[in-house]
Amino acid sequence: MTGPAAAGRGRWKSAWLLIPAGLLLVAGANAHLVYVAVTSQPDCVPHLKEAGTSGNYRAAKSAC
Secondary structure (H helix, E strand, C coil), X not given: CCCHHHHHHHXXXXXXXXXXXHHHHHHHHHHHHHHHHHHCCCCCCCCXXXXXXXXXXXXXXXXX
């Protein structure tokens, strides 16, 4: 079959290939974000050890 009907089928075939590729890309990006969140730990930052009277905040529970 040639003509416009054949061209339309080609477009649909390529669209059905792009959908799973896009889903795999999103799944891979989410997996990477979960991996980075689980394996990384932020460094300790300086903070007040005691409650300040000047309105400064301190960490609720220090990890350092």
